[in-house]
Amino acid sequence: MMIGPDLLNIAIYLPLAAAIGVALLPRDKEHLAGPLALAALLLAFVPALALYLGFDPALPGMQFAQDLPWLSALGARYAIGLDGISLLMFMLTAFLGPIAVLSSFEAVKEHRRFYYASLLALQTGMLGVFAALDLLLFYVFWEAMLIPMYFLIGIWGGKRRIYASVKFFIYTMAGSLLMLAAILWLYFDHQSRTGIYTFALSAYGNAATGGTGMLLFLAFALAFAIKVPLWPFHTWLPDAHVEAPTAGSIILAGVLLKMGVYGFIRIAVPFFPEAAMTAGWPIAALGAFGVIYGSLTAWAQDDIKKLVAYSSVAHLGIVMVGALVLEPAAVSGAVLQMVNHGLSTGALFLCVGMLYERRHTRLMADYGGIAKVMPAFAAVFMIVTLSSIGLPGLNGFIGEFLILFGSFKVWPCLALISLGGVILSAVYMLGMYQKVFFGPVTNPANKELPDLKVREWLCVLPLLALIVWIGVYPNFFLKRLDTAVNDYIRLAGGQRPPFSLTQEGK
Amino acid sequence: MEKNLLDLTAPLLLVAVPAIIALLVRPAWAARAAGIGLLAAFLNVSFGGPANIMPFGQSLVYDPLTKLLWLLILGAAFAVVDLTPRADCAASLPANEYYFLLPISAVGLMAMLATGDLIGVFIALEVVSLPLYALAAARRTAAGAEAGYKYFLLGSFGAALTVLGIAFFYGSVGSALIQSAAAISGLKVNQAAASAGFLLIMSGFAFKAALVPFHMWVPDVYEGAPSPVSAFMASAVKAGAVLILFRLFVAADLPLYYKVFWWVAALTMAAGNIAALPQTGVKRMLAYSSVAHAGYLLTGFMGGKAAFPAVYFYLAVYAAATIGAFSLVAILEKDEKGVTLDGLRGLAAADPAKAALMTVFVLSLAGIPPLAGFFGKFWLFAQAVRGGSPGLVVIAVLASAVSLYYYLSIITAMYAGKADVPAAPRSATPLTLWLIGAFVLLGGLAADFFLLPAANALPFLP
């Protein structure tokens, strides 16, 4: 088969088809739900991989594009395609999906059919978001994906799962609804100017300026900022993460948060370059502030999952700086850092889940000395921790480095604030690591914990491999980004002027 | 002429005659008679040839528009009639009367939507309402009687106001045709009286459509009435009322009305959704939700005449989801008190099919993609933006966000909660519910199927 839109569609919809299949399994075949889901996602990864390898980094614009009529009464079309940026996000999603499924085999015992069906449906929703080139289609995927996530948290979550799932749903949805209003406004505005009803993303470059443009930009920005989550719209995240089952956390941190930044890059900024030019700094400043804030709050946690959740606020904050600074290296870094954060935080949640499965607690105080009991696990966790704090040689460094260096040229102040996160991340992550893994084994319940099982190795190994791969040879990923990043910057109105370095008075 | 008249009356007769039969036959057959009649009428309208006939001038019009509206009413009525025997309360309903009154009410709705004459509309409205008063009390329980009487009192109150409005409108305009409302803005004298009179007329339908501040009866009546009747009131009757209201509104097309309706829409959405928040009874919650949905619909009015496809489509998906939800309540309830959120606990484990369907309906009502409710809402709000009321859309989306809370509380109860008492044995889920579920699930993705015919019917709007 040609590497084209068909493969793209297969990659997107195979999980959904599998979701239906899994949901309809007879009750006595319930134990097959997990393996089936895993098989489907592994199978769906094949076309995704083919797309990745078949992607031509040199070509501008969208590849594997398809544009079919859909709702002609509205002018909405079924338009999908990938450019370098969405390609990476797409791959990340396709990659994390099977891992999330595999991680649930032992953790999830109840309503397995529904569980895996939700995970699979979620996968289609997320892949669709990254592939959609039509606003309405984008919005449909964007929101539809909330439903399975809501179930994942609400049914298989922890003690406060109901509060967390409802908060997650309403909070993220509330933001998106204003975006909906803005989409409608744009849609009719575009029609009144051109006579054409369309939702094509490409039709809305520089769609509005002035006060209107700013208002619309803010409507979009709010929706995306909540998803990121940008300070101060982040409080749904810790609750959702803490209560979500492991797979939910992996997907939530690994992919869902990226959709916010992706929204900025794909929609908010190119649609309203003028407003983004003005509001870019304040929003990025919130991001940079979030780096410090997220790190401090992470430091204050005694629940491992909550700590990781707050660290996400910090990580995504720095990504926002990179995405909005409109400097090619920083933008590339931001996109890569999204992948990195997906891998490292996904892996962190995975590891926390493994601990939780063994001890049913996430409080650091309940652990200590685990490195002695589970040496292999400790090593894995260490690598993941190091990746998360951006140790050079691992993936996290490449992204942070590019963002910091790129944004420093334009916003030195924000870059320096973000740099503070480099210090703090070591403080809270290593602090956590120490409390969990080092010291004597004081709690008798921890004495006999088994080390990693084969299934768990299968979950972490791909993640570790990528963590190292990106750190050592990031160009494999970066080179697919260049064209798309330049397109983005061009649509965003070009690079921002660097700050002046000239000697004063000379 | 003769054939034309038959074309026109056939659907009405196909409903009315079996209804009368249902009154006469053994109770066990009544449901079947009524259902067959409604289905036959539905098929007749669907597959009967293209029509554009007005045998009585404006008094009765059968055109593509009428056909669309009738399909909506007939579909809703059929679904309710078909699902009623599955309801927990079915046994306590007097079958003959029930299956007579409900189709007759539907006939009234059909007539109401087919006439271009205000008097005709009013009389048809009474044909709709009088059976409903009785239906609300059909179980002859205290709550039913209270619901019936409240509905009756306030309905009559509204009817009187409508007549007064018609009188003033006629007095100032000199005609009782709906389309003559277009003349209001051109009147040299008595324009104020005409527009006030017309507003009185509209208030009568606003009452039926449950717009704030005419909505207060809704929660009480929906709660007290048998659940299938509530389903009918919330779907077919509301659809009829909203459609007439839309017709009146766009016929007058007065800027002043736009302003007034702007506020009514905003208040309705806000009040309906906010009042639903603390509810624990599912029926009452759905009642408030139906109030809120009337507000959403009114938002679409801001787009004027061209908003018809959006309003129509929304009504269709709203009616489907509402019938679905109320029917599930009707099936699941165990006594007259109805289903509470606690009562839904553990449903997902006990009866996953019903829980899944309820989820689909509720999420559609909440307007979450990819369910039809989202597309309906999307296109409805689009009309308001097109009509220059983006502010109302902002209120609407905020209200939608608020509504999520109580919709989710239903789903949460079904899925996240554990049942306190062992669940009742699982019952089969009726095919009709599955069909409605499929429609709600997929109807939005194929919205063209509804929007395009509705757009084609636009020229027939007076």
Next chain:
Amino acid sequence: MMNFLPLTDSVPLAHIVGLGVAVFAAGTFGFLVRRNLIVLLMCVELMLNGANIVLVAFSRAPGAADPQVWVIFMFAVAAAEAGVGLALAVLIWRRLRALDIDALKELKG
């Protein structure tokens, strides 16, 4: 379109309309303050008839006889309404042993 308003009759139109509105208002007032269900029913009838008076008043213009036909319909409607209303009242009496509107407050909130 016909012009109704310049009338030559001795009783001005406004008076008749005024009468209708007055009857309507009386009915409304009663509706709002009375307690007995039967009386409320009567008040509604009063309102309807007030509206009918207004309607008929406007039929005095030449060629505008339609309303006179319409009020006949209205009578029928009113009668049917009364029938349903009384039936419901009987039901309420049976169930609650009361015909007071204050008894109908179980459904609320």
Next chain:
Amino acid sequence: MEGNFYPLLKWMILPPLAGFVLNGLLGKRLLSERTGGILGSLAIFLSFIFALLSVSDLLNLPAADRLLRDTLFAWISAGPFTVDFALRLDPLSSVMALVVAGVSFLIHVYSIGYMRGDRCFHKYFSYLNLFVFFMLVLVLADNPVLMFVGWEGVGLASYLLIGFWYEDTEKASAGKKAFVTNRIGDAGFLAGLMLLAAVMHAGGVYGLDFSTLSANARLAAGASFAGVNAAFLIGVLLFVGATGKSAQFPLYVWLPDAMAGPTPVSALIHAATMVTAGVYMLSRMFFLYEAAPAALNVVLITGCFTAFLAAVIAVAQRDIKKVLAYSTVSQLGYMFMAVGAGAWAAGVFHLTTHAFFKALLFLAAGSVIHGLGGEQDLFKMGGLRRHMRTTFILTATGWLAISGVPPLAGFYSKDLILEKVFASGAGFVWLTGLLTAALTAYYISRLLILAFMDKYRGTQHVHGSPAVMTAPMGLLAVLSVAGGMAGAAWLLPFLQPGAAPEHHSALMIAVSVSAAAAGIIAAFLLVGRRAEDLAAAWPRLHRLVYNKFYVDEIYAALVLRPLERFAGWTFRVPDSKVIDGAFVNGTAALFMSMGRGLRAVQTGNAQFYAIVFLAGLCVLLAAVLAGYYL
């Protein structure tokens, strides 16, 4: 001149990497302890061989062209940034590479004996190999970004090895402290690099390799940031990085704690190699400091202050490793003094000799600790010269070397530094340096006396160390003796080919030798038989010095604890109470209470409903009529 492509360079860094992977992955299961140790040592030996080969090829080049390069692949390229994974061998990096690989090899061999029987023997060697890998990357990197990989990588290895015995919470904490403190410095390093890159980009220079940077250093001198000269700022920021890694004031506090690691680690990482990375980095970037003399002053003063402060603290420590640790801090201060005085080559010279004698001293200390079954308190030693003859002789060699007794290694390099400082005109710094030299001689003599002289004060049974431990020490001792002379003859001209040969003034030599002599004599007089010498004379001063001037406590009170409390507060109040509580949940509660209000209005009274109906209608009517009449 862009340097010659020389693919052999990568073979210097690959063996330790392979050793890390093999020992790390297979170690415990497949390899015996002996094989693991040999494997680890062999990897380093290979590196050393390749280093020798490369350096000999380098030497064959004409002095002006001594630069070899090996570009492995394009590492990061995004937008204007292109950073290659490229290695570079020039005189500076060859000296470092030889020292690192050579000393590492010796210490690996020593470790086979020292770590015998440890539960995590393979892990230890794996970490040690990882360290050498990163250290060589640091040394050989052709651009500061790759250098930063090594820079943080050695920090990681250091963290892992300090906390090697992680079951002891204090040791694990020491590792974390080292990492975090280093991170503060690293942030400075990164900030400096960011500014440097920005300056270069602004000048249209996109290459980040050292040759390009060096050729365009004038760009930095001509730019300014926030009103400050960019070259100065970059210099200071990079130096902040160096203070972290090389344990200078104010970031030196981690190094004494780092002694929690196994002693060979202290010798290798926390004395001989890693901690000198800062000196190396500054020498590497010296072209920048040439453009910003003011930054050199900062380096000079800081180095001098640190050298003195640490020497004073070392005087009063009881723990043998702590003495050596502070001594290391102090000696590093010397190296920075050299760089600060503009004589980076002298700094590197001292770095080299220090690597020899400090590694020797640490290994000797390790031998003592090993022999005493883990005892580190000097006051529980004594008289060991009889029990551990070899160790005593070796320690004595180190003692003489560090004290600056001619003609041992320390004398040459330290004397050169003092001379250079004096020549740079910083008289006060020179005087302090001299005083520090005397203090150095004092505290190291005190160590020697307390450990080896007198009678044994401990209770542990004393046993000697195996040959696998003493042999590497012997080699180091030889180097400590001869390294100075050899270095003065070959190293300095190699590092700075064009520079004039050093002239040692007899007066200077006399002054510095007498300082050393004074220190030694004072020690033998004061320490003598009474163990607690100074403590008795000036108890309060002693307590102050013994507690390291309470610097750790001051940091904790001024920075760490307030920050931690602030973090807790941030979570408790602004996050939980304000943002989540008041705004998010508050909004929800607001709507819910509005809903309850509406419930209350829904009284069930139909007449009230009618009133609402009518009132609402009146309002609407009024609105419509107002449209006509107002």
